[in-house]
Amino acid sequence: MRRAAVPLSLALVSALALSLPGVASAQAPAPAVDWGTPASPGQAWPGTIALTVDATDTARRVFHVRQSIPVSPGPLTLLFPKWIPGKHRADGPIHKLAGLRIRGNGRPLHWTRDPGEVFAFMLEVPEGVASLDVEFDMLTPTSEAQGRVVMTSDMLNLQWNTVALYPANHAADRIRFAPTLVLPPGWQAGTALELQARSGDTLRYGEVDFETLQDSPVFAGRHFRRVDLDPGARQPVHLDIVADAPRYLEASDAQLKAHRALVQQAYRLFGSRHFDHYDFLFSLSDRMGGIGLEHHRSSENGVAPGYFTDWDAQVASRDLLPHEFVHSWNGKFRRPEGLATPNFQVPMRDELLWVYEGQTQYWGMVLAARSGLWSRDDAMAQLALVAATYAVDRPGLDWRSVLDTTHDPIIAMRRPQPWRSYQLSEDYYNAGALVWLSVDAKLRELSKERRSLDDFAEAFFGGDDGHWEVKPYDFDDVVATLEGVASFDWATFLRSRIEAHRPPLDGLEAAGWRLAYRDTPSPFHKALLAQRKLADYTASIGLAVRLEDAVVSGVRWDGPAFDAGITEGAILLAVNGYAFEPALLDDAIKAAQAGGPLVELVVKHGDVVKTVAVDYREGLKYPHLERIPGRTDRLADILKPL
The missing domain is CATH 2.30.42.10 (PDZ domain)
Incomplete structure (x- = not known):
């Protein structure tokens, strides 16, 4: 909308008014303060912040928070985390923080919120005050209408970024925290944090920097089971399960065998382990909200309660753990430059999510098949559904590209869309997976089937075994590694797919298969529809x-x-x-x-x-895959266990 021109007479009146004595002119708003960028990147915050979270108020679903923050006299700004890793957007639930009180030497201190950055709380620390006592409540949703439910009468999901304030202009890995968690009586907890001591239901964890703390959430519950997925390993991997009822914790030997195979197949794919231990935090519930969120040494995973006990019906959920496990390598150890921010206030840049999430989506499907969590037919059926989505149901690619959808977490904040097929919504996941299928097929073709995307995965995400410092990358790094696997113009190949206004479907035919339609859905598609309680006439x-x-x-x-x-x-x-x-x-x-x-x-x-x-x-019409006569069946090799 164009701004209307101001009539000359009004402009003159305004000018005269500004020149008259006693007539105040409007002041320009103060520039926004940058509370995120560290003033001295290597400077550590002096002392350790003690953090205690009381999680016993499950009836009201409230986390009660206490912090003791070492300080010096003078101005201080405390921040509530805003840009949350793995969510790719400014998603910190500041609206659920309530009852903030700050005291020094037992006396209340006045704080004000920065109107230009509502995640920032400003105050003056008086002389003689060496520590602040901070208290607030995190009011978690009491119904799905308010957001994802994270606390029920039988389980909870604690994300530390929702229960901590931290000093402005410091790198998160230069601020030390000593976390303590108080659980309801008898509950057990799973987390990547190291438990130092447990006294009754009070758990004291080892001191860590704030980046590690934020990256180490907790699943806790009344009904808890811990399964060793790599017995005797130097870097153990566990499945920490909380469930609505004890019966949902029961898993057969064959089911657990597939989960153990997932760990081994991931190791064979990447050739390294960038953690000292790893915990799949796994909720089986229809009361606590579902989730899939990656962390370096753990992941948050939430599905329906019958994952084990109604195994066949829950088949569509079985690529969640593979996807999140892959993220330990792709997204956490190797991370796009725009997402490797120094703290949780510096804005993120999402333009490489087609690598971060798209290739992870691809490996999630592949590892589900290689491990036995999916049958080969299951994986083929899922690939058919993804291909059909882009063959039929994404006309929005006429005006947007896959690359442009990497900005969707910031644009749409994952809110529901009225016309998803036209607007598009984070298509870098599944369209990105199709792009990486194209890359895999091309690598196999160029090398006469001797090399593949497996070689890229080991070269790009592997190495440095036992180390887990973040190693950022950019587009040129991706291209250079691909060229090291097989010489080709990979920059053009990738850009012609992620920037195009057409669906990236060529990889399917390059792998020896094509999309076809039948009048009945595949068994996998039927199970998916039953699980989601849908009838699908999209095609x-x-x-x-x-x-x-x-x-x-x-x-x-x-x-x-x-x-x-x-x-x-x-x-x-x-x-x-x-x-x-x-x-x-x-x-x-x-x-x-x-x-x-x-x-x-x-x-x-x-x-x-x-x-x-x-x-x-x-x-x-329901999508299926069919072989192309005379073409090499590369999908068979892609899905075959290593």
Whole structure:
């Protein structure tokens, strides 16, 4: 919108007013203060910050926080972490912090919030005060409507960045913390932190820097089990499970064998271990919110409670642990330069997420298959679903690129989108995985099947065994490593896919397979739909619908349902004159294909009820993969265990 021109007479009046005595002029706002950039990057904060979190108030779902911060007299700014690693955006839940009180020598100190940076609390430390006592409450969601639930009557997920303030203009790894956690009676906890002592339900962990503390969350619960996934290893790996009930902790030997194989397959892929120990923090719950968040020596993973006890039905969840484990190498040890920030106030740059997340998405699928968490057919079925998404359901690539979607965590903050297929939403994950399939196939072709993306993974993410200092990278580093595996113009190859306005589907055919459609979904697709309680007509009439309430959960932009005027959020009331059921819609789509009447739907959106005809006669379509005769089957080698 253009700014309207100011009439000359008003401009003159304003100028005269500013020249008259006694008439105050508006002052320009003060420039924003940079509270993030360290004044002296190597300077350590003097002393250690004691942090105690009381997590016993599970009825109200509140973490009660106490800190003792060594200080010197003078101005001080304390920060609440804003830019959270792994979330790729300014996601610190500052709105849930309440009851902040700061005292020096027992006396309350006045603090003010920086209006230009609401995560910053400013105060003056009086003479004679060597330590501040800080108290506040972290009010976690009491329902899903308020955000992800992190505390229930039986378990909790503590992320240290939500329960700590830290001094401004210091690097996070130069600030020392001594953390203590108080749990409800009898609860057990899993974390990458080293437990120094436990007295009753008070757990005292070893002193660490703030970067390590933030990177070491806790899962704790009443029903807890710890499984050794690499018995006798010098760098142990454990699965720390909390569940809604004891029965969900039961796992068969075959199930645990696949998880142990995941660890070994990752080691064979990367050829190194960048941790002294690793903990999969794993919640099996429909009460605490699900999660998948990477850390260097642990990961936060949350799925439905029947992961083990309803194994076949939960097949679609089994690439979560592989994905997050890969992040220990890709994203934590090796990290894009724009994400390797000195603390949690310096803004992040996300443009290499197609490597950080896209290649991790690729390896997550591959390692799920190599370890036996997925069958080969499961992995192929998932790849078919990903390919179909970009063959059919992402017309937004006409105006955006995969590279541009790397900014989505900051643009959209992971809020729901009304037209995802047109707007796009973090497509660097799955479209990025397809790009890396193309790279893998090309490496195999160039080397006459002797080299592959496995060699890139070992060269780029491996080495320095036993070390876990962050090693940043940029686009040129990626290209140089690929050229070391097989000489080629990799810069052009990559840019032609991540910057293009077309789906990156060429890797599938280069691997010897192509996308095909059948009138029934694969067993994997059926299990996925049952798990998500969906009916999926995306590849046919262009919509998906929730089974529990018949609400349309997605509509393909420019698809048949879109052309008929159906939008996300509408309720399907009837199909060809009968109350909606998925089987009736299946039959109506088949009848239209056979020359019968078009599918007629009665839909309700808000207060409007209307009848629409969907102009579509190509039948039910569900994605599958089929072999291309005469082409080398590279997918078979990609998915084969090392």
